[in-house]
Amino acid sequence: MIPDLKNTKSLDEKSQKEKEGELILKKIQPSDQVILLDEDGKQHSSVGFSELLQKKMNAGLKQLIFVIGGPYGFSEAVYERSDGKISLSKMTFSHQMVRVFFIEQLYRAFTILRNEPYHHH
Numbered sequence: 001m002i003p004d005l006k007n008t009k010s011l012d013e014k015s016q017k018e019k020e021g022e023l024i025l026k027k028i029q030p031s032d033q034v035i036l037l038d039e040d041g042k043q044h045s046s047v048g049f050s051e052l053l054q055k056k057m058n059a060g061l062k063q064l065i066f067v068i069g070g071p072y073g074f075s076e077a078v079y080e081r082s083d084g085k086i087s088l089s090k091m092t093f094s095h096q097m098v099r100v101f102f103i104e105q106l107y108r109a110f111t112i113l114r115n116e117p118y119h120h121h
């Protein structure tokens with residue numbers, strides 16, 4: 001997790017996104033795949049999302065990184081480095097809410113892949 005930026009009042013929207021973007025990009029290795037959580041991304045069902053994860057694992061990917069943006073979203077540099085975008089809804093949520101929703105979906109996806117009795121459709 002990247003700590004909240006301090007003194008953001010002195011930063012305009014673009015500068016804040018760029019500063020956050022630099023901190024995000026520092027954590028990413030060249031071999032990583034990066035998927036952004038973004039309201040304009042592709043929407044999946046929970047089963048569809050579990051299939052996407054399975055496909056990535058089958059491809060022998062070393063590390064798949066999901067990134068949640070700050071209050072103004074992502075900088076251009078982060079969009080350029082990304083390999084895809086997924087959306088949880090057309091609505092905009094706070095990054096704190098997205099963290100909770102997305103962790104539950106990750107948990108759900110792995111229970112689907114393991115045939116555990118958590119997901120009911």
Ligand SMILES: C[S@@+](CC[C@H](N)C(=O)[O-])C[C@H]1O[C@@H](n2cnc3c(N)ncnc32)[C@H](O)[C@@H]1O
Pocket residue numbers: 036037038039040067068069070071072073074086087088089090091092093094095098
């Ligand atoms: C308050 S939102 C930022 C909204 C900003 N207007 C934008 O263009 O992304 C903070 C972060 O939460 C995540 N987020 C918010 N709503 C989302 C949604 N419906 N689906 C996926 N991620 C979402 C994104 O990662 C976003 O960068």
